[in-house]
Amino acid sequence: MKLYSTNNRDLQVDFQSAVFNSMPLDKGLYMPTYIPELDDEFIQHLDRFTLPEIAYKIASALLHDDIPAADLKAIIDEAINFEAPVQQLDEDTYVLELFHGPSLAFKDFGARFMSRIMGYFLKENEQLLDVLVATSGDTGGAVALGFLGVPNTRVTILYPKGKVSDIQELQLCSNGQNIRAIEIDGTFDDCQLLVKLAFADEELNSKMRLTSANSINIARLIPQTFYYFNAVAQLYRAGKKNIVFSVPSGNFGNIAAGLLAYRMGLPVQHFIAATNVNDTVPRFLETGVYETRPSVQTYSNAMDVGAPSNWVRIMDLFKGDRMKVLELVTGFSYSDDATVKGITDIYSAFNYIACPHTAIAWLAIQDYRKQHPSASTEIANPETFVFLSTAHACKFPDIFNEEMASKIDVPAQVKELMGKPKHATLMKADFAAFKAFLLVPEKP
Numbered sequence: 001m002k003l004y005s006t007n008n009r010d011l012q013v014d015f016q017s018a019v020f021n022s023m024p025l026d027k028g029l030y031m032p033t034y035i036p037e038l039d040d041e042f043i044q045h046l047d048r049f050t051l052p053e054i055a056y057k058i059a060s061a062l063l064h065d066d067i068p069a070a071d072l073k074a075i076i077d078e079a080i081n082f083e084a085p086v087q088q089l090d091e092d093t094y095v096l097e098l099f100h101g102p103s104l105a106f107k108d109f110g111a112r113f114m115s116r117i118m119g120y121f122l123k124e125n126e127q128l129l130d131v132l133v134a135t136s137g138d139t140g141g142a143v144a145l146g147f148l149g150v151p152n153t154r155v156t157i158l159y160p161k162g163k164v165s166d167i168q169e170l171q172l173c174s175n176g177q178n179i180r181a182i183e184i185d186g187t188f189d190d191c192q193l194l195v196k197l198a199f200a201d202e203e204l205n206s207k208m209r210l211t212s213a214n215s216i217n218i219a220r221l222i223p224q225t226f227y228y229f230n231a232v233a234q235l236y237r238a239g240k241k242n243i244v245f246s247v248p249s250g251n252f253g254n255i256a257a258g259l260l261a262y263r264m265g266l267p268v269q270h271f272i273a274a275t276n277v278n279d280t281v282p283r284f285l286e287t288g289v290y291e292t293r294p295s296v297q298t299y300s301n302a303m304d305v306g307a308p309s310n311w312v313r314i315m316d317l318f319k320g321d322r323m324k325v326l327e328l329v330t331g332f333s334y335s336d337d338a339t340v341k342g343i344t345d346i347y348s349a350f351n352y353i354a355c356p357h358t359a360i361a362w363l364a365i366q367d368y369r370k371q372h373p374s375a376s377t378e379i380a381n382p383e384t385f386v387f388l389s390t391a392h393a394c395k396f397p398d399i400f401n402e403e404m405a406s407k408i409d410v411p412a413q414v415k416e417l418m419g420k421p422k423h424a425t426l427m428k429a430d431f432a433a434f435k436a437f438l439l440v441p442e443k444p
């Protein structure tokens with residue numbers, strides 16, 4: 001697999017460099033020079049394949065030159081070792097549950113695959129790979145649990161004190177082994193800035209092999225295509241066709257993967273990009289003006305992104321043509337009040353408890369239906385709506401009323417964490433202190 005920079009098609013690198021560098025020096029994003037189309041036979045008979053089989057088919061179409069078949073298969077079996085079921089809510093509405101991995105968020109797909117790809121490329125005795133991550137909650141947990149125990153790697157997570165939920169904090173701080181957490185007395189932006197300064201610091205880069213695990217890494221994008229195909233496979237088994245996916249979006253990696261899957265042959269009618277009030281993309285789709293803004297804090301905090309980093313990938317897929325994007329993608333955005341009402345409505349209608357991000361994707365389906373009244377009523381061609389559930393509700397306990405909160409079942413992954421001690425280094429948002437921490441040699 002060769003990749004180019006969205007800022008310069010002539011700048012091409014191989015997969016391994018793209019994985020370790022995350023981002024080209026020209027600050028574009030890596031995109032595959034060639035997007036393989038999966039064969040018709042496979043697409044038409046998706047219903048015959050399991051998630052790991054589908055994952056292998058896609059990954060080998062993209063990566064067959066980079067990783068031998070048996071190794072790739074082993075990576076997938078280890079990384080994608082949990083389910084992504086679709087649950088039916090009514091005749092034509094389904095929820096795709098992406099929260100059955102170790103950190104209870106869809107980011108597990110990307111983080112687990114990426115960590116194992118990196119582990120694979122790190123030859124034995126090569127210098128330790130130091131992964132630095134700033135997190136507002138979900139990314140850190142997925143990355144920590146993704147890299148936990150992966151040889152030759154060490155993860156340092158920075159999170160803002162008092163600004164992540166209890167479960168998220170436990171996921172960050174209870175791992176031990178090759179995972180360390182730093183609790184920053186500051187905001188998420190402070191954490192992000194410290195990580196950025198570390199990447200720009202000459203001394204650190206000369207002494208350590210630093211890498212970021214953020215959502216722009218191509219090795220996080222690829223595995224996110226798997227569950228789209230697998231969702232279609234399940235819907236085919238249920239006799240459903242003409243699928244519309246609604247994707248709760250922040251950095252737009254999830255939906256970018258859906259659109260990449262579409263290019264590879266995913267049989268789907270349409271995508272809905274659902275955001276909170278951080279609505280840079282829905283505004284752009286409506287007005288044609290792409291204007292980023294500072295992010296605003298909301299209940300769906302994993303989508304509090306004012307400048308979505310993966311959007312350039314989507315524009316690149318469509319050669320910068322907004323009208324072409326609009327043929328396949330519709331955007332909607334929702335306030336916190338609407339989000340809470342969405343959560344309540346889903347609960348009353350289906351006795352289903354959705355996390356705030358997930359509720360936004362459901363709300364967008366309701367509005368899309370209103371805009372396309374014939375789409376779901378035309379008997380000959382009924383559409384099937386699938387909204388992606390990106391996290392388990394138990395990660396956001398504060399948002400639910402008592403009745404709902406009491407009905408959220410706490411998964412085994414979380415129960416296991418409950419008794420564990422929390423280990424985090426408390427630190428001021430101060431680069432000198434962070435740098436000194438990084439330079440301390442590991443205790444034997």
Ligand SMILES: *Cc1c(COP(=O)(O)O)cnc(C)c1O
Nearest residue numbers: 138250251252253254302390391
């Ligand atoms: C990260 C995240 C999102 C946003 O996904 P993007 O790929 O950044 O658009 C949505 N929901 C949850 C729960 C997340 O953790």
